[in-house]
Amino acid sequence: MDFGRPQEGERVRLRMRNLYILPTRFGWLWLAGTVLLQVVGIQMQSNGPLLLSFLMLSLFLLALHLTHFNLQGVELWCGSPTPGFADGPLPYPIHLRCPGRSEGVRLRLGREAAGPALALAAGEHELILCWTPPGRGLHRPGVLQVQTTAPLGLFCCWSRWRPAASQLVYPARRAGPVRLLASATGPLAGESVVISPREGSEDWRDLAPHRPQDSPSRLAWKLLAQGRGEYSKHFRDLPEAAPLLAPDPALPLEEALEHLSERIWRFHGQGEGYGLEIPGQSLPAARGVGHRDQCLAALACCR
Amino acid sequence: MGLLALGLLGLSPTLTLSLLAFGLAVLTALKLREARRIEERRVVALLQLVCAGLLAALRPELGPSLLQGLAILLALAGLLALELGAGPDWKVLLRRSLQVLLAALPIALVLFLLLPRMMPFGTLGWGQGMGAVTGLSDSMEPGAIARLAVSRQPAARVAFPAGGGPPPMDQRYWRVLVHDLFDGRSWRSTTPRDVLRPPGPSTTPYPPAGPEEGLQLWLTEASGLAAVPWSGQGRPLSPELRQRRNGELLSRAAGSQRRVYSLTDSPTTDDWRRQPPGLIDLALPWGENPRLQSLAAGWQRLGSGRARLEAAERWFRDQPFRYTLEPGPLPRRAPLDHFLFETRLGFCGHYASAFTTLMRAAGVPARVVSGYRGGQWVQPLGGTGYVDLRQADAHAWSEVWLEGEGWHRVDPTAWAAGDPLANGAAAASRQAGSGPWNWLQRQWWGLDVAWARWWLGYDSERQDAVISRLLGPHRQWLGVVVLLAVGVSLAAGLGGLGWLGRRRRGDPLRVELERTLRVLARQGVEPQPGETLPAFARRLEQLRPPLADPLSAFVALYQSHRFAPVPGRNGRREAQRLGRALRRSLRGGIRRGEAIQRDSS
Numbered sequence A: 001m002d003f004g005r006p007q008e009g010e011r012v013r014l015r016m017r018n019l020y021i022l023p024t025r026f027g028w029l030w031l032a033g034t035v036l037l038q039v040v041g042i043q044m045q046s047n048g049p050l051l052l053s054f055l056m057l058s059l060f061l062l063a064l065h066l067t068h069f070n071l072q073g074v075e076l077w078c079g080s081p082t083p084g085f086a087d088g089p090l091p092y093p094i095h096l097r098c099p100g101r102s103e104g105v106r107l108r109l110g111r112e113a114a115g116p117a118l119a120l121a122a123g124e125h126e127l128i129l130c131w132t133p134p135g136r137g138l139h140r141p142g143v144l145q146v147q148t149t150a151p152l153g154l155f156c157c158w159s160r161w162r163p164a165a166s167q168l169v170y171p172a173r174r175a176g177p178v179r180l181l182a183s184a185t186g187p188l189a190g191e192s193v194v195i196s197p198r199e200g201s202e203d204w205r206d207l208a209p210h211r212p213q214d215s216p217s218r219l220a221w222k223l224l225a226q227g228r229g230e231y232s233k234h235f236r237d238l239p240e241a242a243p244l245l246a247p248d249p250a251l252p253l254e255e256a257l258e259h260l261s262e263r264i265w266r267f268h269g270q271g272e273g274y275g276l277e278i279p280g281q282s283l284p285a286a287r288g289v290g291h292r293d294q295c296l297a298a299l300a301c302c303r
Numbered sequence B: 001m002g003l004l005a006l007g008l009l010g011l012s013p014t015l016t017l018s019l020l021a022f023g024l025a026v027l028t029a030l031k032l033r034e035a036r037r038i039e040e041r042r043v044v045a046l047l048q049l050v051c052a053g054l055l056a057a058l059r060p061e062l063g064p065s066l067l068q069g070l071a072i073l074l075a076l077a078g079l080l081a082l083e084l085g086a087g088p089d090w091k092v093l094l095r096r097s098l099q100v101l102l103a104a105l106p107i108a109l110v111l112f113l114l115l116p117r118m119m120p121f122g123t124l125g126w127g128q129g130m131g132a133v134t135g136l137s138d139s140m141e142p143g144a145i146a147r148l149a150v151s152r153q154p155a156a157r158v159a160f161p162a163g164g165g166p167p168p169m170d171q172r173y174w175r176v177l178v179h180d181l182f183d184g185r186s187w188r189s190t191t192p193r194d195v196l197r198p199p200g201p202s203t204t205p206y207p208p209a210g211p212e213e214g215l216q217l218w219l220t221e222a223s224g225l226a227a228v229p230w231s232g233q234g235r236p237l238s239p240e241l242r243q244r245r246n247g248e249l250l251s252r253a254a255g256s257q258r259r260v261y262s263l264t265d266s267p268t269t270d271d272w273r274r275q276p277p278g279l280i281d282l283a284l285p286w287g288e289n290p291r292l293q294s295l296a297a298g299w300q301r302l303g304s305g306r307a308r309l310e311a312a313e314r315w316f317r318d319q320p321f322r323y324t325l326e327p328g329p330l331p332r333r334a335p336l337d338h339f340l341f342e343t344r345l346g347f348c349g350h351y352a353s354a355f356t357t358l359m360r361a362a363g364v365p366a367r368v369v370s371g372y373r374g375g376q377w378v379q380p381l382g383g384t385g386y387v388d389l390r391q392a393d394a395h396a397w398s399e400v401w402l403e404g405e406g407w408h409r410v411d412p413t414a415w416a417a418g419d420p421l422a423n424g425a426a427a428a429s430r431q432a433g434s435g436p437w438n439w440l441q442r443q444w445w446g447l448d449v450a451w452a453r454w455w456l457g458y459d460s461e462r463q464d465a466v467i468s469r470l471l472g473p474h475r476q477w478l479g480v481v482v483l484l485a486v487g488v489s490l491a492a493g494l495g496g497l498g499w500l501g502r503r504r505r506g507d508p509l510r511v512e513l514e515r516t517l518r519v520l521a522r523q524g525v526e527p528q529p530g531e532t533l534p535a536f537a538r539r540l541e542q543l544r545p546p547l548a549d550p551l552s553a554f555v556a557l558y559q560s561h562r563f564a565p566v567p568g569r570n571g572r573r574e575a576q577r578l579g580r581a582l583r584r585s586l587r588g589g590i591r592r593g594e595a596i597q598r599d600s601s
Helices: A025-044 A047-071 A221-225 A253-270 A289-301 B002-008 B016-034 B038-058 B062-084 B090-114 B290-299 B305-318 B335-343 B348-361 B425-432 B436-456 B460-471 B475-503 B508-522 B533-543 B545-562 B569-600
Strands: A007-009 A011-013 A020-023 A075-078 A090-098 A102-109 A118-120 A123-131 A137-139 A144-148 A155-163 A167-170 A179-184 A198-209 A231-237 A242-246 A274-278 A281-286 B154-159 B173-179 B215-220 B241-243 B249-251 B259-264 B366-373 B376-378 B386-390 B394-402 B406-410
Touching: A007 A011, A020 A025, A020 A047, A025 A047, A025 B038, A047 A102, A047 A144, A047 A155, A047 B038, A047 B062, A047 B090, A047 B475, A075 A155, A090 A102, A090 A167, A102 A123, A102 B062, A137 A289, A167 A289, A242 A253, A242 A281, A253 A274, A253 A289, A274 A289, A281 A289, B016 B038, B038 B062, B062 B090, B062 B436, B090 B460, B090 B475, B154 B436, B173 B394, B215 B436, B290 B305, B290 B335, B290 B348, B305 B348, B305 B394, B305 B406, B335 B348, B348 B366, B348 B394, B376 B436, B386 B436, B460 B475, B508 B545, B508 B569, B533 B545, B545 B569
Parallel strands: A007 A155, A242 A274
Antiparallel strands: A011 A075, A020 A155, A075 A090, A090 A123, A102 A118, A102 A144, A137 A167, A144 A155, A179 A242, A198 A231, A274 A281, B154 B215, B154 B386, B173 B366, B215 B259, B241 B249, B366 B394, B376 B386, B394 B406
8 A cells, every 4th residue: 555645744643644544455355255155154044154254254344443553653753864875775763652562564665665564562662774865965765654464464554654854875885086186295184183103114213122023124133233232123104195085077976976985985994094175165184984974975965 | 274174074076065165175275385475375364264164054063163163263373473474473373363253253243143134045056966865865666675784874863952852762753755656666756846835935934933832953964855854743943944745844955964943843733644645646557566456456345544554454464574674676577566475574665665555556545755763862961852863763654645634654664573663762772872982972962962053053033033032122223233232342352352462561570560660650760771670679779768678579589580591480470479569568658658748738
């Protein structure tokens, strides 16, 4: 069942006014079976088929209410959706509060397939639903359909709600060329403002007493030969200049942004610093999760 | 599916409805095999239900009905399992299925008991078949039978629920078929067109039994015949019964299935006895049995039918006739002459056939009647007593027309030596068998008779009586009463299910804890985020020192059983007891606090 006016707002409570209920195809078949047994009972003047047909009719009436009770009084509200990439389904948190036990509840967000039937006990529940965004930007996930056919599958009771909380969608990550602007040579901005020189093999920095685990190649042979004891040489690498990433002007903007998205994700994974230069916004080179998210958000909202 | 297959075992494959049930069962099995999606499996459950309904029409006895009920319960459990999407815990599913069935049953019973029934739409003949099961047949040719096998299969049961008893043993003749066409060898029945007392339009019910009239409740096994047994006395009560002018009782219900019907038990209403004979009751193929005709010609000189009958009886008693089940075949030429004057050995069919022919030859209208004789009176431990008729009780006798008296029953078999009924009770006892198995069988049949009386006997007649008793002169309010009753039953069913749902919410230990926490929350004490139960209990003890003992006992028990591998029933009960004690203490505290506040104000 995929019709009915969707509810709007941060929070919705399912009740008579926003719950729809209709017999399923199986429900109509069930009624046909009831009629068939009634005819057999009348024709043969037999009590068995008559009582069974009345029993099936009673179950039909009972199922109408039981199916409705599964959703009646259920309250739904949005969680805080975390941003995600446009290259796959995004998790979207939904909170439910059930006044009683709700059985066979299926939720479907947007055009996704309905999830498995859930049996929810009374109380609050947080569910993570997935939806596939149409592209980058700030999007609402579409209509959430909550439905149930429990307990007998004779009726489908459903409601539709458009959750108000938007979710930030970064461009899909796709490897490709990006434009590297002039390197940033100064200290990198971001959560680690000063990048310390790292242990390396480029420039000799210091001497320290030799430890057994130190490599013999680092041993200061000259000092040893002079009889001044065993010392190890320590070197350091100077930090590389952090690149300033910009969209490749030879590519369409969306494609270029996807390449930037992938490059930022890769640089962050490797612990390297980077800056971002896109139309209307410039972010100095830095490292860290905050900087990454800032850059990706800038890409998501780039016009 | 296994239960349905079991229910199909006893069906005759020649009947339309049986074939439909067979086909549906096969279809269900095939669908079950190939069903993968939830929608397909739902259809399997529905097919099972419909199949059980068809079987209920074909096999309405107590045993098959129990099997059908179980099949319905399982089909519902299957539907629930499909919808709940959880792992199939059959114990839970069956319990839930039973709850749903019980919730729906009151509405179904209201509709079943009070919704006026429709009469059949026409004679579709769903149950008419070619197969015959009983020992009776609409044609009888005793001369062709060399050896008659005795079958102990059940034939019918008749109970007297209104308090009357069975007739004496020598009066227990239960007539079924009247054979009035004779071709020299075999006796046949005429086509049943002459209904003595048709119930007007087929929908007009018979008047109910009066207070002074007794009641006979009959339960017959499948026979394939339209005629059903009765004592020849009383008046039909069930609407599907019709009585022929010759005293046959016909049933519209399919002969391929068990039939249940009721009659009044009044000895005076036997109109069929006074229906005058026709030419057919004197018809004989002349010259077929010359010695018989010559003997009967001598009796024609006697004045009345009564005198001719007495002469025939004297002649039979003077001859050395002997009853036997192995008389050997009679020749095709003059078979009755051979029996009467040569072998003089035969069973009931030989005697009834020969005597009836003699009477016709003597100018007395006569006919052969077949049915059952005797039967054993069974009084089960609980319920109504009944006469148990077996196929071995099948019998044939004669009826002769006597001026001024009407049709008179004559049993010439009783004049022969060795008649089994002549030994009375001893023969009946031999016939019925003994031993624990037979005893158990009779007790079960007693239950079956009670089932037939209360369940199968609830027809439109009984329904009418129930409605009249309920509403009296306000029958026009039946529709409103049915609607109200359905509404009340629906509300009761939903309320019951809701109550059961609240009861099964979570495990009992948790329920106890939550109840206690709710009482505490009303007093403004709630656990803080991340606070464990023991920590909360310690804080509560500081706030409410009098609660220290019951609280620590409850928490200790909860902890030990909560984290034990399997919480035992005793532990749950103890937790419930302690939880109740704790809540009592808490509520006592509230009341004391309120009293103190009132005093201080």
